[in-house]
Amino acid sequence: MLFESGRNGNVHVTATNSISQQADIPQFDVGLIDSGVGGLAVAREIQNLNSSVQIGYFADTAVFPYGDKNSIQVADRIDFLATKFVEAGTRLLVIACNTGSSAGLRSIRRKFAREGIQIVGMEPPLKPAAIHSRNKSVAVVATLGTVSGQALTNLRDRVATDTATKFIAASGLASSVERGELTGKDLDAVLQELLNLISSDGVDSVALGCSHYSFVYDQMRKALPDGVKLFDAAFPVAKRTLELWTKSRSSDDVIDVSNPISVFVTGDPDGFVASVARLETAGCMIPMVSVNPVPLPIN
Ligand code: DGL
Numbered sequence: 001m002l003f004e005s006g007r008n009g010n011v012h013v014t015a016t017n018s019i020s021q022q023a024d025i026p027q028f029d030v031g032l033i034d035s036g037v038g039g040l041a042v043a044r045e046i047q048n049l050n051s052s053v054q055i056g057y058f059a060d061t062a063v064f065p066y067g068d069k070n071s072i073q074v075a076d077r078i079d080f081l082a083t084k085f086v087e088a089g090t091r092l093l094v095i096a097c098n099t100g101s102s103a104g105l106r107s108i109r110r111k112f113a114r115e116g117i118q119i120v121g122m123e124p125p126l127k128p129a130a131i132h133s134r135n136k137s138v139a140v141v142a143t144l145g146t147v148s149g150q151a152l153t154n155l156r157d158r159v160a161t162d163t164a165t166k167f168i169a170a171s172g173l174a175s176s177v178e179r180g181e182l183t184g185k186d187l188d189a190v191l192q193e194l195l196n197l198i199s200s201d202g203v204d205s206v207a208l209g210c211s212h213y214s215f216v217y218d219q220m221r222k223a224l225p226d227g228v229k230l231f232d233a234a235f236p237v238a239k240r241t242l243e244l245w246t247k248s249r250s251s252d253d254v255i256d257v258s259n260p261i262s263v264f265v266t267g268d269p270d271g272f273v274a275s276v277a278r279l280e281t282a283g284c285m286i287p288m289v290s291v292n293p294v295p296l297p298i299n
Pocket residue numbers: 034035036038039064065066067068096097098099100143146174209210211212
């Protein structure tokens with residue numbers, strides 16, 4: 001058994017067997033899926049709202065970054081990991097990843113509809129960004145996969161028809177965050193592009209369309225002019241999750257004490273732990289996690 005502790009003593013690594021055996025992954029109140037650390041921003045918000053929710057979390061770092069993969073490959077991974085949670089009895093899932101939701105949400109909703117599995121997806125917060133834009137000029141910053149996916153175009157056509165919407169593929173930014181590096185040329189390039197858009201097109205409202213970007217929210221907020229609004233989806237996704245979770249519980253359910261989030265890392269668990277520690281050192285609020293290495297076959 002392997003045990004490690006992060007800077008604040010709250011990162012624990014426990015060796016487990018492969019989850020190819022169904023019994024190896026327990027049932028959770030909520031199962032979150034992301035390609036890496038990004039969904040921890042959603043998990044943190046869920047725990048802030050209710051610390052008794054038992055959260056399982058797949059960090060699919062073996063396939064990170066989703067943003068550069070084709071949508072079929074990403075959809076297959078989402079299906080694969082969602083199925084692991086469902087097989088273990090988890091009935092509320094959160095795809096805490098915009099790229100994963102864009103590629104795979106529809107098909108897993110269809111797949112699990114009959115079983116009554118509830119699935120919360122994540123999409124760029126374009127609706128509030130458009131509503132709060134005075135100039136009717138908005139930017140969405142996301143991965144290449146999200147920016148080029150049909151889901152974002154559909155979202156724009158649904159919620160922002162009266163608004164000029166620029167999509168920015170922030171190449172490399174999620175990877176920097178995944179390494180725990182919250183400064184550097186990828187962030188600078190995104191900020192420069194946003195500043196250019198603000199001066200040329202009057203963009204006054206920005207939607208962050210990748211769960212990893214929650215961890216650079218403060219840096220972006222500081223760099224953008226005061227009048228520019230910045231929207232992140234971690235909190236609304238957590239709120240929706242809690243609504244569903246609360247409805248699904250019977251009133252005599254016992255409220256458990258708060259537990260760490262059980263993270264199942266498909267790639268290198270040490271790298272994951274190191275990144276989380278770096279994010280903490282950089283000042284990010286990270287929920288308490290227990291990290292389980294789970295080598296999964298790459299399908
Ligand atoms: N966290 C993922 C998202 O919200 C992206 C990171 C990646 O490219 O894997 O889109």
